[in-house]
Amino acid sequence: GAGVSQSPRYKVAKRGQDVALRCDPISGHVSLFWYQQALGQGPEFLTYFQNEAQLDKSGLPSDRFFAERPEGSVSTLKIQRTQQEDSAVYLCASNPLREYYGYTFGSGTRLTVV
Amino acid sequence: AQSVTQLGSHVSVSEGALVLLRCNYSSSVPPYLFWYVQYPNQGLQLLLKYTTGATLVKGINGFEAEFKKSETSFHLTKPSAHMSDAAEYFCAVSEWTGTASKLTFGTGTRLQVTL
Numbered sequence: 465g466a467g468v469s470q471s472p473r474y475k476v477a478k479r480g481q482d483v484a485l486r487c488d489p490i491s492g493h494v495s496l497f498w499y500q501q502a503l504g505q506g507p508e509f510l511t512y513f514q515n516e517a518q519l520d521k522s523g524l525p526s527d528r529f530f531a532e533r534p535e536g537s538v539s540t541l542k543i544q545r546t547q548q549e550d551s552a553v554y555l556c557a558s559n560p561l562r563e564y565y566g567y568t569f570g571s572g573t574r575l576t577v578v
Numbered sequence: 579a580q581s582v583t584q585l586g587s588h589v590s591v592s593e594g595a596l597v598l599l600r601c602n603y604s605s606s607v608p609p610y611l612f613w614y615v616q617y618p619n620q621g622l623q624l625l626l627k628y629t630t631g632a633t634l635v636k637g638i639n640g641f642e643a644e645f646k647k648s649e650t651s652f653h654l655t656k657p658s659a660h661m662s663d664a665a666e667y668f669c670a671v672s673e674w675t676g677t678a679s680k681l682t683f684g685t686g687t688r689l690q691v692t693l
Contacts, residue, residue, distance in 0.1 A: 467619075470621075495678075495679075497680075497681070504683050504686075505685055506582075506668050506670075506683030506685045506686050507622070507683050507688070508683070509666070509680045509681065509682070512670075512678045512680065514677075514678070519677045520677065520678045520680070521680050537585075555621060555622065557622075559690075565626050566612065566624050567612075567624070567681060568624070569614075569621040569622040569623070569688075570621050571619075571620055571621040572621050574619075577588075
């Protein structure tokens, strides 16, 4: 597609519920990133994929967070047993591989845990 | 580890006045530097980037930034503010680690433009 598409745009989850957030990157983009943006803060790195390989997951805050990109295109970020502190905007970004191309971000999914 | 500091969480300017948003970084290797803009309820839009070459970088919407290695700075400027510039601005630094490049963001500066 022309841009990075994320769905849903908004998600309200009850505490303890599992959620799945989807990212559809720009076609052909090798690299895919997930970021978490808490209210009033800058985005913070969660995880990175190069094609289907998850090369860096050092930013995932707990083992309740899991990401996959099985065919090297669409990616899903799953959060199990959501907690209130998981409330944030989750941003997905993609680029052709190297950082000098810049990063194209999606509009994000705003997750609210109640 | 790389880091970014944005001085001033809120900046207010009059329409037509100079916009100056400050960004300082730390990086162990020559950095790639970015400025992004975020409008309410939207994702991040790339304004401009510095990779190599000319240290004065021009971006979209009349913005520009200058990479100053000696000052480890990458301040964003625009000669004349417009109401439509009101948004959140993020400075970011990227390093290639050999397997991945991670963007590290500052905490952002909210720009308010008044009549």
